Amino acid sequence: MRRRAIPIFVSLAGACLLALLIYGVSAQSASRTLDEQVAEGRYPQAPGASHRLPALAGGSAISLASFRGKVVVLNFWASWCEPCQVEAPLLEHTQSQLERHDGTVLGVTYKDVSSDSLAFVHQYHLTYPNLRDGSGGFAHSYGTDQLPETFIINRQGRITAISRGEIDQAFLNRAITLAQSS
Amino acid sequence: MRGRARALLIVLALSAPAIPGAGATSASASTAEPGSLLPRIERQVMCVTCKIPLNVAESPQANREKVFIQELIGQGESEAQIKRALVAQYGATVLGLPGAHGFDLAAYLVPIAVVLALLGVLALLLPRWRREARGRASRASPSAALDASDAARLDADLARFD
Numbered sequence: 145m146r147r148r149a150i151p152i153f154v155s156l157a158g159a160c161l162l163a164l165l166i167y168g169v170s171a172q173s174a175s176r177t178l179d180e181q182v183a184e185g186r187y188p189q190a191p192g193a194s195h196r197l198p199a200l201a202g203g204s205a206i207s208l209a210s211f212r213g214k215v216v217v218l219n220f221w222a223s224w225c226e227p228c229q230v231e232a233p234l235l236e237h238t239q240s241q242l243e244r245h246d247g248t249v250l251g252v253t254y255k256d257v258s259s260d261s262l263a264f265v266h267q268y269h270l271t272y273p274n275l276r277d278g279s280g281g282f283a284h285s286y287g288t289d290q291l292p293e294t295f296i297i298n299r300q301g302r303i304t305a306i307s308r309g310e311i312d313q314a315f316l317n318r319a320i321t322l323a324q325s326s
Numbered sequence: 327m328r329g330r331a332r333a334l335l336i337v338l339a340l341s342a343p344a345i346p347g348a349g350a351t352s353a354s355a356s357t358a359e360p361g362s363l364l365p366r367i368e369r370q371v372m373c374v375t376c377k378i379p380l381n382v383a384e385s386p387q388a389n390r391e392k393v394f395i396q397e398l399i400g401q402g403e404s405e406a407q408i409k410r411a412l413v414a415q416y417g418a419t420v421l422g423l424p425g426a427h428g429f430d431l432a433a434y435l436v437p438i439a440v441v442l443a444l445l446g447v448l449a450l451l452l453p454r455w456r457r458e459a460r461g462r463a464s465r466a467s468p469s470a471a472l473d474a475s476d477a478a479r480l481d482a483d484l485a486r487f488d
Contacts, residue, residue: 150447150450150451153443153447154447157440157443161436161440164432164436167429168429168432222387223390224386224387224389224390225386225387226386254417255374255375255387255416255417256415256416257390257394257415258415260390278414278415278417279417279418280374280416280417280419281417290375291375
């Protein structure tokens with residue numbers, strides 16, 4: 145009996161380790177659940193809405209929930225990211241338009257030195273609110289791994305469009321119109 | 327008993343490198359020369375976008391991270407202070423160490439569990455191996471003794487060489 149117990153125990157332990165490895169790999173990789181839901185037209189609730197993040201320029205922490213009732217263009221960026229530099233003027237222009245229609249661009253910087261992020265804001269004269277995700281936990285809840293990434297959120301706090309990469313004017317026009325009408 | 331203790335030492339020695347950070351603590355002395363501090367920190371921290379050690383990373387973010395470390399070294403910060411500053415800016419992932427909660431805890435617990443399991447298996451197997459070895463030895467000893475005719479022949483052969 146004992147002679148058979150050891151191979152069974154070793155096999156079970158090996159299977160457990162393998163299962164742990166598979167779970168670990170799948171849990172650590174960026175989630176694409178949001179993308180799938182948006183692609184199917186099922187607009188998911190924006191995750192981490194109550195997660196309070198400090199404002200980049202200092203002051204009190206803000207959560208996404210405080211923008212409920214507005215169309216939000218949630219943009220993850222960092223100062224070292226070249227596509228982020230390209231799209232910054234576009235986002236600022238969008239902000240000037242959205243302000244008139246009860247909407248806002250909301251920047252979230254992460255994986256970046258805060259002084260560099262602030263310098264970036266000044267360089268591109270960004271007037272929209274920018275938050276700092278120091279731990280990266282908020283970005284991770286969106287499956288964000290690369291920069292820039294942009295999520296369009298409607299007035300009900302649901303994600304209606306996603307861009308994992310640099311955005312352009314055509315994407316913003318289409319996505320914001322959809323968010324305003326949904 | 328001595329054999330079992332030796333087996334235990336071997337298992338512990340083999341499993342030590344598997345425990346995360348086991349070897350890293352010795353490298354955290356804060357009295358390093360500024361010139362050697364940069365490469366040492368670069369070896370110990372990660373490029374947070376490319377997810378490889380910073381010393382082999384080449385990307386805009388990695389370059390900025392290197393400059394940031396260099397600035398802190400220039401300000402006379404110690405290794406521990408620089409690491410804390412890196413965590414404050416880039417999050418805990420910059421250290422490349424598993425966290426102490428959730429799934430990450432497995433990185434610390436699994437090696438311990440594996441060592442304990444190996445010790446358990448050894449505790450089961452060693453007595454059996456020793457019993458089997460003793461049994462083989464006792465079975466082998468009667469055949470090793472020479473019978474009377476062989477002993478006489480051996481004596482005769484040896485006498486020829488004298």
